[in-house]
Each structure stands twice: as C-alpha cells, then as structure tokens.
Amino acid sequence: MNFKKIIKERRSIRKFSPFPVDQELVLELLHAARLLYPSREDVAFRCVYAGTMDSRERLAACMLEPLEKNRLVKWLPEKVRDFVRKRVTDIPGHLMIIASTDADRRKSDNNYAAVCGIMQNFQLLAWQRQLGTLWDTEPMMQSKELFNLLKMNPNERLVGIFHLGYFDKIPKARARTRAEKKWTALSG
Numbered sequence: 001m002n003f004k005k006i007i008k009e010r011r012s013i014r015k016f017s018p019f020p021v022d023q024e025l026v027l028e029l030l031h032a033a034r035l036l037y038p039s040r041e042d043v044a045f046r047c048v049y050a051g052t053m054d055s056r057e058r059l060a061a062c063m064l065e066p067l068e069k070n071r072l073v074k075w076l077p078e079k080v081r082d083f084v085r086k087r088v089t090d091i092p093g094h095l096m097i098i099a100s101t102d103a104d105r106r107k108s109d110n111n112y113a114a115v116c117g118i119m120q121n122f123q124l125l126a127w128q129r130q131l132g133t134l135w136d137t138e139p140m141m142q143s144k145e146l147f148n149l150l151k152m153n154p155n156e157r158l159v160g161i162f163h164l165g166y167f168d169k170i171p172k173a174r175a176r177t178r179a180e181k182k183w184t185a186l187s188g
Contacts, residue, residue, distance in 0.1 A: 006124050011173070013132025016165025021093035021131065023051055026164070029129070033121035043114040044100035045159070048150050051093040058149060060088035066143040093164035098156050115159050122162070132167040135160050 026049055037043065050059045064084060088094070099115040102108040123133045137160045152158065 003124065006128055009170075010124060010127040011132075011171045012134045013163075013165065013167045013171070014134055015167065015169070016091050016132060016163070017168050018090070019092060019166045021051060021164045021166070023049055025129070025131070026051075026093065026095060029122055029125045029131075030118075032125050033118045036121045036125075037114060037118045039114055041110075041114075043118065044111055045115045045118070046098050046156075048096040048098070049093065050096070053089065056089045056091070056094065057085075059094055059146075060085045062143065062145040062149045063088060063141065065145040091163045091165055095162040095164060096150055097159045097162070098150060098152060099159050101155050101157050112157065112159065119159065119162070126164070130166060132165055134163040136163055137161075 030047060034043070050056050064081060097115060097119055099112050102111065119135065123135065126133050141158060141161060147158070150158070
C-alpha cells in the first residue's frame with residue numbers, strides 16, 4: 001500500500017451514490033484501522049452504525065430536534081428541515097465514533113488522540129476500497145437527543161460521525177496549506 005499516494009489523493013466525499021455500505025466491510029475496515037495504530041495501550045472507544053433506512057431516519061430526527069427547539073430556527077421553512085432530513089437519510093451509512101474519557105485529563109486526551117488516529121486510518125483504508133467518507137463534527141451532533149440515541153454514558157465523548165458511501169465522481173483537490181506556513185522554529 002502506497003500511503004503517501006493514498007493520503008495525497010483522498011478526498012472528503014459529500015455526494016454519495018445510493019448503494020448500501022455493507023456492515024461487514026465497515027467492521028473489517030475498523031479492525032484494520034485499529035491494527036495499524038501503533039499503541040501499546042488499549043484504546044477505549046466504541047462505534048454505532050446506522051446503515052438501514054430506519055436507523056438513518058432516527059439519526060436524522062435526533063440531529064434535527066435541537067434545531068427545531070431553537071427559537072430562531074423555528075422560522076426556517078419546512079423545506080429547509082426536509083432538506084436536512086433527506087440529506088441524512090440519503091447517505092448510505094453513518095458511523096458514530098465514541099471515545100471513553102477519564103478523570104485523568106492526560107489519559108483522556110491520549111485516548112481521544114488515539115481514536116482520532118484510528119479514524120484517520122479508517123478514512124485511508126476506506127478510500128483504498130473506493131468507499132468515501134466525510135468526518136463530521138458539527139455542533140448539532142452534540143445534542144442530548146443524539147447522546148440518548150447512542151446510549152452514551154457520562155464518561156464518553158462523541159468524537160465524530162463518518163458519513164459513508166460509494167461515489168461516482170472524485171472531487172477536485174483543494175489547495176493545501178504548505179507545512180512551512182505551519183512551521184515555527186523555537187530559537188534563542
């Protein structure tokens with residue numbers, strides 16, 4: 001596997017074809033992504049997959065509920081809410097990644113970073129299998145309704161949702177920030 005090539009070519013996919021994403025493939029990619037993450041410590045996380053129409057509709061309802069309770073959003077036309085609902089239900093699969101937290105902030109941060117590393121591995125492995133992903137961390141995902149749907153405990157944190165699906169067209173590459181622009185040398 002040429003990781004450099006895959007990293008350079010991978011794109012976030014926002015337009016998915018309607019073909020279902022097999023749950024077994026998602027599990028296979030998760031297992032491989034975990035094996036590729038170089039950690040001697042156990043990484044504490046779990047995933048919830050919404051790949052059926054019923055589960056996607058329940059997810060959409062939980063994502064929309066906080067918006068519908070918001071006084072300003074109440075004035076949005078039903079068309080806008082229907083668009084958001086349709087957008088979520090039309091995507092073939094959604095993988096919610098939940099990391100365990102710890103009272104010790106360092107342990108909690110280390111676990112979160114490890115989970116993010118595994119998620120990045122997942123994206124690259126999925127791309128290699130022509131499966132597109134979009135890593136979503138929108139604020140509307142941080143709702144009590146969604147946490148209840150996912151049966152989250154107080155010692156858990158939603159890291160993000162991968163929207164998953166096959167795609168017909170690869171988006172054009174966006175300009176990337178050169179490493180030198182993010183570089184500072186400590187001197188003196």
